[in-house]
Amino acid sequence: MSVDTAPVGSATPAAASPKVPLRQWLAVIAVATATFAMVTVESLPVGLLTAISGGLGVSEGLAGLTVTLPGLLAAISAPVLPILIRRLDRRLVLLSLLAVMLAATLTSALAPNFGVMLASRVFVGIAIGGFWALAASVAVRLVPERHIPRATSLAFGGATAANVMGAPAATLIGGLTDWRIAFGVVAALGALVAVALYALLPKLPATTIVSPRTLLAQLRNPAVRAAVTATFLLVGAHWAAYTFISPILQQTSGLDATLIGPAQLAFGVAGILGTVVAGSAAARDPRRALIGAGVLLAASLALFPLAGATPAGGLVLLVLWGLAFGGVPVGVQSWIFKAAPEAAEAATALNTSMFNLAIAAGAAVGGVVVSATGTTGVLWIGAAFGAVAGLAVWATGRSLAK
Structure with a gap:
């Protein structure tokens, strides 16, 4: 159905x-x-x-x-x-x-x-x-x-x-x-x-109904399954690290505590720009837009312990991080619309559920990692999740093209 x-x-x-x-x-x-x-x-x-x-x-x-x-x-x-x-x-x-x-x-x-x-x-x-x-x-x-x-x-x-x-x-x-x-x-x-x-809003009548079978059917769609997986990994990667952005910026980049607020504002503005850029890129190829966001997120987190060891370097990487994460939701959703146009609402519901679960799971995993290894460890974990997400989307795209 x-x-x-x-x-x-x-x-x-x-x-x-x-x-x-x-x-x-x-x-x-x-x-x-x-x-x-x-x-x-x-x-x-x-x-x-x-x-x-x-x-x-x-x-x-x-x-x-x-x-x-x-x-x-x-x-x-x-x-x-x-x-x-x-x-x-x-x-x-x-x-x-x-x-x-x-x-x-x-x-x-x-x-x-x-x-x-x-x-x-x-x-x-x-x-x-x-x-x-x-x-x-x-x-x-x-x-x-x-x-x-x-x-x-x-x-x-x-x-x-x-x-x-x-x-x-x-x-x-x-x-x-x-x-x-x-x-x-x-x-x-x-x-x-x-x-x-x-x-x-005009009236938006339903044409058919969503059933449990409809939801489960979306998990059998390789593209939807990869998109939902990418959401979990990328959103989880982001929140695992971003939950501790204040100590990361202070301990890794040496940023003064009074500048944390403005730095987060810069991150947010970059996120809005990333959403706009990803929307334009997704109009041409949503899969590549999502891969690009995942690669940029993974690279930003991986480089943070090295290139982010100064206030200037930390701020540059934070902005790139914001650009990347801003592109994730629109990249995933655009790909879902393309992969399952006849079941967009069911696939979106699954993706929304995974998004919220990823926030909770990412913050929880980040807390455990920070307690065990410090902020550097959570940056590496986030980078690894981002890289795996990009590979999952890339591999799924290749299989669908065959």
Whole structure:
């Protein structure tokens, strides 16, 4: 059974014309802004853990569950939700998930105790996983086929921008005022995004339904299997090392602690640029775009202990690292659309689940490696994962060409 994706550009009759109407691009931008809000909500507690733990009377370690729990729930909901929604209009589903996120974030802002806070974060995780499973496939239904890579890069660019601007801005708001106000501000952003999606998205009826058989069938597709594997390895490689970026920059590169924040901003800006560049490259050859991102990521991490031993060298490699990782999501997703056009939603759901699992697994493996060998070890481990991912994509492409 095939997945419920209508032919690209079928959302409106105008999509078939050579020139895409502005309203359709505004709809894509609205989807990107929604991903921006979702990712900001997911990572919001990271910079506010101390304030949250103090305000709710729990340890910082326990407060860390507000970050890890949504990630685990997102990994579960990503493949499950497409099965449950069956033939529901995807526009309605996205709006409903935004409403869940909005209600959960408001509940977080008003939580009288840690139990209520943690319960609200469970619903945040469910909303994030479901939204991510649908967002990319919805975005590409709004434009003609030749604009799919650009629409994909815009959709994922919203997530990258959240890491660069959304989470830091919310942390700043919480630091200047109160952590509850930061949650309230992000909830207000979610409400505005919901209004924009309601006004701009056309009806997006399902054509067929996703079943467990559909999901399992994607794992038998060599290209999809390689793409999902590449996601796990590349995202895991990134988070294994990036979780410890502050000690890496200080201990390996000798960067002053006051410059860590600006350095991370440079990384984020490079990530946005990498998303744009990879989107353009994927329009020509998504497989090569993904291989390029993997090779650059592996090289950046491998060279860090050597060429990154000075502040200047560390910053250059950090920017290259950002460029590489920014290209990973759009490269993988573009290849999935090409490898499984009739089952894009099911394949995307699997990839979204693997993405969230990789974040948790990468951070966990990184912690073990850093404890045993120090920051240099985690850089080498990340480089090895990146190289294996590139080889997997290359080998799969060769086998499919035969």
